[in-house]
Amino acid sequence: MGSSTNEFDVIVIGGGIMGSATAYQTAKRGCRTLLLEQFDLLHHLGSSHGESRTIRATYPEDYYTDMVLESSKLWREAEAEAGYRVYTSTPHLDMGPANDVSLQAVIAICLKNSFSVQVLNQRAVADRFSGRLSIPKDWIAVYTEFGGIIKPTKAVSMFQALAFQRGAVLKDNMEVKDIKTDEVRGGIVVYTAMGDKFWGRKCVVTAGAWTKKLVYSITGHELPIQPLETAVWYWRIKEGHKEKYAIGGDFLTFASYGQPCIYGTPSLEFPGLIKIAVHGGCLCDPDKRPWLPGRDLDSLKEWIEGRFLGLLDCSTPASTQSCMYSMTPDENFVLDFLGREFKEDVVIGGGFSGHGFMMSPVIGRILADLALTGSADGVELKHFRIGRFDENPKGNVKEFADQVGFIESPN
Numbered sequence: 001m002g003s004s005t006n007e008f009d010v011i012v013i014g015g016g017i018m019g020s021a022t023a024y025q026t027a028k029r030g031c032r033t034l035l036l037e038q039f040d041l042l043h044h045l046g047s048s049h050g051e052s053r054t055i056r057a058t059y060p061e062d063y064y065t066d067m068v069l070e071s072s073k074l075w076r077e078a079e080a081e082a083g084y085r086v087y088t089s090t091p092h093l094d095m096g097p098a099n100d101v102s103l104q105a106v107i108a109i110c111l112k113n114s115f116s117v118q119v120l121n122q123r124a125v126a127d128r129f130s131g132r133l134s135i136p137k138d139w140i141a142v143y144t145e146f147g148g149i150i151k152p153t154k155a156v157s158m159f160q161a162l163a164f165q166r167g168a169v170l171k172d173n174m175e176v177k178d179i180k181t182d183e184v185r186g187g188i189v190v191y192t193a194m195g196d197k198f199w200g201r202k203c204v205v206t207a208g209a210w211t212k213k214l215v216y217s218i219t220g221h222e223l224p225i226q227p228l229e230t231a232v233w234y235w236r237i238k239e240g241h242k243e244k245y246a247i248g249g250d251f252l253t254f255a256s257y258g259q260p261c262i263y264g265t266p267s268l269e270f271p272g273l274i275k276i277a278v279h280g281g282c283l284c285d286p287d288k289r290p291w292l293p294g295r296d297l298d299s300l301k302e303w304i305e306g307r308f309l310g311l312l313d314c315s316t317p318a319s320t321q322s323c324m325y326s327m328t329p330d331e332n333f334v335l336d337f338l339g340r341e342f343k344e345d346v347v348i349g350g351g352f353s354g355h356g357f358m359m360s361p362v363i364g365r366i367l368a369d370l371a372l373t374g375s376a377d378g379v380e381l382k383h384f385r386i387g388r389f390d391e392n393p394k395g396n397v398k399e400f401a402d403q404v405g406f407i408e409s410p411n
């Protein structure tokens with residue numbers, strides 16, 4: 001196979017947040033780690049770039065709450081190691097029609113887990129957010145002290161730097177074309193488009209929106225992980241009101257249930273602008289992106305006008321950024337062994353369905369555990385099994401509505 005510089009304990013494919021967090025975990029445990037990325041490190045063509053990601057623990061599925069809380073601790077540990085901050089705490093508010101099944105499930109799960117939330121009616125929202133935020137009479141809001149914003153590109157760079165400091169090798173512009181089992185030595189061999197060959201004891205695939213393509217080319221098996229092009233929009237806060245929505249005060253991250261599902265963060269990354277976007281997008285091929293705003297903004301503008309009491313300029317977004325989700329049919333992640341001829345030598349982390357970033361530290365921990373020990377403590381992995389789609393093409397059965405809206409075509 002050539003020199004030992006091409007041999008590793010773990011080869012991680014994909015240098016987004018999940019691959020970078022995994023490489024950090026395996027390097028930290030003393031494993032010779034290689035991270036391969038098809039584009040430049042910190043590129044803007046996948047899912048992990050940009051200015052902000054929300055962290056929240058209010059989920060209609062209770063297994064995510066614990067994962068978010070563990071991640072919150074792991075974010076702080078990584079920040080302490082790096083010596084800078086990527087995660088700013090804020091409170092968080094979910095809102096929506098009082099009879100929304102998902103929102104009711106959120107409240108039930110929080111109560112069950114003794115996770116502290118306050119349920120507010122229209123009057124209580126008006127009192128708490130005096131003239132800044134309003135909900136209709138038949139809506140409720142769920143307030144919690146736990147929320148926050150993570151800086152995505154900075155966080156990816158942090159995990160890559162920490163992995164590098166611990167001896168990981170990071171190679172960019174290395175597109176992986178194939179993975180094969182090494183019949184003689186055991187382990188696997190990874191082949192790149194440029195003809196490089198690397199041997200690994202174990203391999204972790206974290207290829208984001210390319211997961212389906214890569215897995216298909218390696219195994220011929222089609223995973224239902226659908227790339228979706230989405231966009232975030234920044235809106236101008238009208239003169240005299242900028243401080244009301246700025247980070248560092250009491251304004252917060254928020255999500256609105258029902259369709260369209262809308263989310264946003266306090267004003268942080270661009271002074272005077274606030275991020276408010278729709279949790280949804282249009283089906284795409286990650287290598288042939290439409291690069292379009294992708295949706296009619298009328299319903300979003302109407303929502304902003306109503307909720308933000310006319311204090312934002314809704315005529316047109318001040319700034320737009322494009323990004324991709326990797327959707328599974330049940331919006332749950334895939335964290336499992338790839339199986340087949342690879343048995344437990346190849347681990348896969350994909351299908352993060354627009355809500356993975358906040359949990360990337362724990363996902364890196366789980367993927368490293370699976371690769372190095374064959375199991376992961378403290379997390380019920382049955383919800384994330386790859387085989388669930390063979391049993392039911394829709395995956396896990398849920399009693400509440402999907403969060404993410406799809407459109408087939410951008411036009």
Ligand SMILES: Cc1cc2nc3c(=O)[nH]c(=O)nc-3n(C[C@H](O)[C@H](O)[C@H](O)COP(=O)(O)OP(=O)(O)OC[C@H]3O[C@@H](n4cnc5c(N)ncnc54)[C@H](O)[C@@H]3O)c2cc1C
Nearest residue numbers: 014016017018038046047048054176208323352356357358
């Ligand atoms: C607009 C937007 C808003 C979001 N908001 C939130 C939020 O508020 N909170 C939250 O928790 N999550 C949020 N998410 C989701 C979160 O950002 C994603 O779940 C997460 O970034 C997925 O990371 P990843 O590493 O799986 O994918 P990626 O970042 O895309 O990384 C995969 C990497 O693999 C590389 N790759 C692919 N194929 C190959 C190959 N063959 N060889 C080598 N490299 C390869 C790709 O180039 C890419 O760099 C949001 C996502 C978007 C797009």
